[in-house]
Amino acid sequence: DTEVTQTPKHLVMGMTNKKSLKCEQHMGHRAMYWYKQKAKKPPELMFVYSYEKLSINESVPSRFSPECPNSSLLNLHLHALQPEDSALYLCASSQEGQEYGYTFGSGTRLTVV
Amino acid sequence: GDSVTQMEGPVTLSEEAFLTINCTYTATGYPSLFWYVQYPGEGLQLLLKATKADDKGSNKGFEATYRKETTSFHLEKGSVQVSDSAVYFCALSDLYNFNKFYFGSGTKLNVKP
Numbered sequence: 001d002t003e004v005t006q007t008p009k010h011l012v013m014g015m016t017n018k019k020s021l022k023c024e025q026h027m028g029h030r031a032m033y034w035y036k037q038k039a040k041k042p043p044e045l046m047f048v049y050s051y052e053k054l055s056i057n058e059s060v061p062s063r064f065s066p067e068c069p070n071s072s073l074l075n076l077h078l079h080a081l082q083p084e085d086s087a088l089y090l091c092a093s094s095q096e097g098q099e100y101g102y103t104f105g106s107g108t109r110l111t112v113v
Numbered sequence: 114g115d116s117v118t119q120m121e122g123p124v125t126l127s128e129e130a131f132l133t134i135n136c137t138y139t140a141t142g143y144p145s146l147f148w149y150v151q152y153p154g155e156g157l158q159l160l161l162k163a164t165k166a167d168d169k170g171s172n173k174g175f176e177a178t179y180r181k182e183t184t185s186f187h188l189e190k191g192s193v194q195v196s197d198s199a200v201y202f203c204a205l206s207d208l209y210n211f212n213k214f215y216f217g218s219g220t221k222l223n224v225k226p
């Protein structure tokens with residue numbers, strides 16, 4: 001299995017809703033990432049988990065809450081989002097080491113109404 | 114700090130034309146370099162990589178050579194196809210903080226039949 005699987009593929013939520021994005025990989029990668037990508041822009045790093053512990057938080061608003069229940073799963077809990085949070089949310093994973101690069105999922109297209 | 118600079122797009126070519134997308138980088142150490150491709154509505158896919166100076170990465174007819182003296186990693190393909198239409202991102206991974214990728218701004222390639 002060489003994939004990162006993200007669910008759902010599309011999500012529309014209201015500003016008062018609570019929802020979660022899910023990400024799963026079975027490649028044995030010990031680093032997992034959440035990125036946010038706006039149209040025509042490169043991905044922006046949000047969070048990094050290394051060995052199931054949060055190692056990087058790029059000053060993301062608290063309405064985004066990551067969780068890593070085990071080495072294969074990564075969640076992103078969403079609450080009280082704003083319309084400007086609408087974007088493509090990408091999950092990625094990697095082996096430890098600079099030479100490996102990331103494996104990305106296909107993303108969740110989030111629309112906040 | 115580390116950074117990646119890509120040529121502005123969009124780049125529009127006819128099928129079978131030669132492609133070059135320029136990428137230069139700034140890094141304090143000896144980074145690994147990557148090209149990712151993003152097709153419409155999808156996540157990023159690793160296209161090729163190079164982990165040390167003078168290495169050449171190649172995949173699907175695309176090539177890029179890690180040039181330390183010019184701090185460049187230009188992407189080339191001898192004969193593009195309509196199916197190569199996508200956004201291409203150059204990226205680097207730092208030896209001292211490999212959990213943080215630095216992406217270029219992306220270059221959109223349009224190939225016309």
